[in-house]
Amino acid sequence: QQQVKQSPQSLIVQKGGISIINCAYENTAFDYFPWYQQFPGKGPALLIAIRPDVSEKKEGRFTISFNKSAKQFSLHIMDSQPGDSATYFCAAIRPNTGNQFYFGTGTSLTVIP
Template sequence: QQQVKQSPQSLIVQKGGISIINCAYENTAFDYFPWYQQFPGKGPALLIAIRPDVSEKKEGRFTISFNKSAKQFSLHIMDSQPGDSATYFCAASMGASGSRLTFGEGTQLTVNP
């Protein structure tokens, strides 16, 4: 049962461009939406997270946009750099489940120099 759907599966962006990754969820009980970045051979690392009581959160070059009515959220990476090349996962959890995270399928981002 896929509760969080992520797109695109892969993304190629030029250096300096904007990378946009989208996620949609089904369970309206989800109330915490983090994004993780994973480099080859490493575990996922938290990038940025949002709760549904805000529509946007920005940290440096990374911004989450959240649309509660559409049950969608997205990650925007501004001024993308080659060092941003990694796999990105959206995730969701609900307070009742503690820290249990439900992950999307992942997006492999390549930023060309």
């Protein structure tokens, strides 16, 4: 059973546009929601993360929007650049479970120049 559902599977955006990736979860015990960026041949790199007591977090061009009642969160990439082309994963974790993160299935983002 997929604990975290991610969509879309792939996304093509023009340079300068906004990329939006969505995730949904069922387990209300999750208390930390990171987004990872993965380039081919590399391991995932932590991009930005949010806790459920905050509705939005912004770091540079990357913003997480969090809707606790809908059990959804999304990643917005503003002014998307070709260098942002990568696979993005959302994840979630419950408290006191160490590093047992549950990852989404990934979104392959392509930013066209």
